[in-house]
Amino acid sequence: MTSRTQGYLFVAITMCIWGGFTITSRLNALWHISAWDMTALRFALAFCILMPILIYRKDTAFLWKKEPFLLAMVGGVVYCLACYSAFHFVPAAHAAIFLNGCIPLCTALAAFFLFKQPFDRHTWISLVIMLSAITIMSLLMYEQTGVAFGVGDLLFFVSAICWGIFTVLLKQWKLSAWHATAGVAIWSAIIYLPIYLLFLPKQLDQASWSHLVIQSVFHGIFVVIIATLSYVEAIKRLGAFRAGSVVTLAPFIAALIAVPLLNEALSPAIVCGLVGMGVGALQPWRWFRYKDSLQRQLDRQNKTDSTE
Template sequence: MALSDRAQGYFFLITTMCIWGGFTLTARLNALWHINTWDIVALRFSLAFLILMPILLYRREASFLLKKEPFILAMIGGVIYCLLAYSAFHYAPTAHAAIFLNGCIPICTAIVAFILMKQAFDRHTWASLIIMITVLGIMSLLMYRESGIPFGAGDGLFFLSAIFWAIFTVLLRKFQLSAWQAMCGVAIWSAVIYVPIYVLFLPKDLSTPEPQHLMFQTIFHGIFVVIIATLTYVEAIKRLGAFKAGSITNLAPFLAAILAVPLLNEPLSIAMLFGLLGMAIGALQPWRWLGRQDALSQKLEQQKKQSS
């Protein structure tokens, strides 16, 4: 029995959520397993390159790689973003990533879109901006009262990661590459540029971590995060729409932050709980769901009146 488009959409959506939530948890595990940032970034893109490049050559689709757009996207959303994000997990726990990275991405994207594409803020963006600024202000006061230090180096790196991912997202929209081209371009160009620099100049520490830990992280980040999650997310958008797919998958990092408490023994203070809840509301914009449900109810009511 074949699944309906809606059921397929939710299957792809759940798959994407599991991988994205897993990215947050496993990126933190890199710090606990003593896998440094330079190594995991090189391993991630090397494996993706070895898988994707032969496919492009076999299908004779590699010519688009010679354009400047895939290269720019790879440098911003591939090399720089990954180095910043993976480094941040060595300084801050999972809950901080959900707040300062995933929570800030939507508003950073709106700001970058305004700067680069003159796209004005709508009322939903303004509401999110007000909520997030208020939440960060209150959370910083709570953190200062708890520890005397409102923010750390990891928080700053997460926020920089959010800015670069926002730039990547806006440029991806502007360049109008397909999901397949964007994924292949980022993975391949990142490997071509970063891996030689890593081999020749950057510090390596592949002997300290356990081999099974290295293998697990390489497979998960090189295949599941880079390739599978991109394709499942695109398929979910096709079947469920961008708003529903984007809103639900944005829950993944916040759920991962909660799971990190029992799984990774990470503390979760009152300030962090407040930040998670507030940033989740600002990022997910739940009032838009209410508006859509009201519109749907009105449409159904009109259809009933017409049928009667």
């Protein structure tokens, strides 16, 4: 396969896993698996897989630096607890809006406040579109239910803030995909699991073993390890914008799949939010500039070849 074909293959793998994350996380509420339990299962399995590999490769020195620890606390423990908890309060469509839709915005805000990186024109356009969509959505929801936002929406937004900070720090510190993946999983397990075992409530007896195994394998292996590595490989072959734009579609597609699969309803307010946040996150107007740039490069290359 060509490098481009490989890139789209990695994108497809990442999309399937990220879309599955939305569906399976919502299933936790239906299968009576709490956020405390799911976070513990996720990092326990990832730790058991990754730590022996690091020891075998004699590649543990990076773990003692502050960067992996801080990334684990922000993008590991806090992100997972907030995200998994949110799915117990609201349907999957809310995750696409307040989590995945807000991640690009929260990433830009994190870059501005942490490292003084100014907003570009595309970010400002996205900001206007997203705020408009959320305002219209909140007005419609208030008319229908008397409540504009719920606890789950707030938790998803907190998750988006954590992931935005995580993304900016990861880019700034330039950790490799392997070290970032292993560091987050291992430090999250080291810090969270003792607290979970000693102090936090447990509801594992309320869920079936088959459900616990399914969720542990999917979130501990596919989400933590495979999706991270496949996404990085997709970026290497297609570029950050193209890979990121396509992959961002996954949670929005999952929100639509959840309607028949999980019997979740789509109100006009939710549809408005999905469309507005999707457009703001994907920034489709950049695709036209991207294609024009590729066409100009191709034209210059053809001109050079004909001259030679």
